[in-house]
Amino acid sequence: MKILKAIGAFFARIWRWIKETAWVQPLLIVGAIFAIIFAIPSFSKWLGSLGVGQENYYAAYKLSLEGELMYDIDKEKALTASHADKITESIAKNSNFEDKEDFSYADYTEDVGEYGMKYFLVFVKEDCSVCTEIQEAFKTLHDNWGKNTSLNSFVPAETTVNGVKQDLPFRIHTIFTDEESSTDDNYADETNAFKRYLDNHLDFFEEAGSRLTELTPYKANKNVSKTNYEYFTKADKTNFAVPTIMLVDYTDEAMQLTRYGSNIKGRQGISEVLFGVDGSSRFEKASVLMDMWNHQNGSSDNPFSSNYRKA
Numbered sequence: 001m002k003i004l005k006a007i008g009a010f011f012a013r014i015w016r017w018i019k020e021t022a023w024v025q026p027l028l029i030v031g032a033i034f035a036i037i038f039a040i041p042s043f044s045k046w047l048g049s050l051g052v053g054q055e056n057y058y059a060a061y062k063l064s065l066e067g068e069l070m071y072d073i074d075k076e077k078a079l080t081a082s083h084a085d086k087i088t089e090s091i092a093k094n095s096n097f098e099d100k101e102d103f104s105y106a107d108y109t110e111d112v113g114e115y116g117m118k119y120f121l122v123f124v125k126e127d128c129s130v131c132t133e134i135q136e137a138f139k140t141l142h143d144n145w146g147k148n149t150s151l152n153s154f155v156p157a158e159t160t161v162n163g164v165k166q167d168l169p170f171r172i173h174t175i176f177t178d179e180e181s182s183t184d185d186n187y188a189d190e191t192n193a194f195k196r197y198l199d200n201h202l203d204f205f206e207e208a209g210s211r212l213t214e215l216t217p218y219k220a221n222k223n224v225s226k227t228n229y230e231y232f233t234k235a236d237k238t239n240f241a242v243p244t245i246m247l248v249d250y251t252d253e254a255m256q257l258t259r260y261g262s263n264i265k266g267r268q269g270i271s272e273v274l275f276g277v278d279g280s281s282r283f284e285k286a287s288v289l290m291d292m293w294n295h296q297n298g299s300s301d302n303p304f305s306s307n308y309r310k311a
Contacts, residue, residue, distance in 0.1 A: 057139050058131070058135055059174075059176075061173050062175070062176060063082075063083035063084045063086075063175055064084065064179065065179045065181055065194060066082055066179070066181050068085065068181060068193055068197065069085040069197075085200065085201075087173060088197075089204075090109070090112065090115060091121075091204070091248055092208075093109060093111075094107075094268075095269025096255075105161075105162045108250065115171075115173065115248075116168075116169075117161050117168060117249075117250045118159070118168050118248065119172060119247075119248055120171070120173070120246065121175070121246040121247075122134075122172060122173070122243055122244070122246070123177055123241075123243060123244040123245075124176060124242060125176055125177045126178055128242055128243065130243060130276060133282075134243055134276075136282040137277060137285030140283060140285075140286040141154055141286040141289050141290060142170050144286070145169070146167070152287065153290075154287075156290075157294040159251045159252070160252040161250075161251055162252070168251070176194075177194040179192075179193055180193070181193035199235070199237075205233060205235040208232075209232045209234075210233055212229065212232070212272070212273050216273070217305060217306045217308060218272065218274070218292075218304045221310070222278075222303055228241040228244075228275040229273075232273065241275040243274075244273065244274075245274040245275075246270055246272070246273050247270070248269060248271065249271040250268045253296040254269075254271055255268045257296050271295060272295050274292065277289060292304055
């Protein structure tokens, strides 16, 4: 008890000294301000770990790289696979890269229903101002989905799935290229989970990238540089563009789609890719994303359509 009283008396004397010594008080105030300033980054990081902050919308639809793809010795089956691996393998499995004209909905696997018949897959990272700007456009498109107003028109084109006309919901999935994995420390080289993800899916990016580069009208209609397409096709670990926005489409319209005079049908699966979104406002950017979603509608004012005519 005496010890506690002695400790209390000690702090009481310090507090009286502070109150009676006027010049100390401004120093304490300044010190407190600096302490708050220096604490902000740590506080922000803590909030980010809870899903709070500017990346919250993307984080809500995140497919983690944790639990990355690992094969057994003979590579006949995967021992483990992350959620990011699983959606990528789903797209590769259900995309008609070989343009089989007899491909039908019976060939689709159950995971198409898990991820959606049509959706955006977006590669982002936290320290990315362009990602943050486009995030607002995605939120705007999501919030206004199906609405036609004087300010905007975010109505999806009519779609058919397995012969049945239906309104598809807005769907988005995200992969964070700067996500840290619990297995990162197992590698001596300066690698991370996303770079290993790219290595595991080289065939997918090569097949998808070569088709997107040659057969999607947007690249030609907007005179887009081929550089990012090349990085995408090569799954370039150093230069892979962020953001990268993919549209995956398994609807009847995508299956029947032909482009640039090609008579080969079967463009379902990964159908479009963007490495940025034009527009000076979130509404303008959201309109571009709406055009991307409606890529198969044949409209003359849709740059994702082969019928596009420049104004």
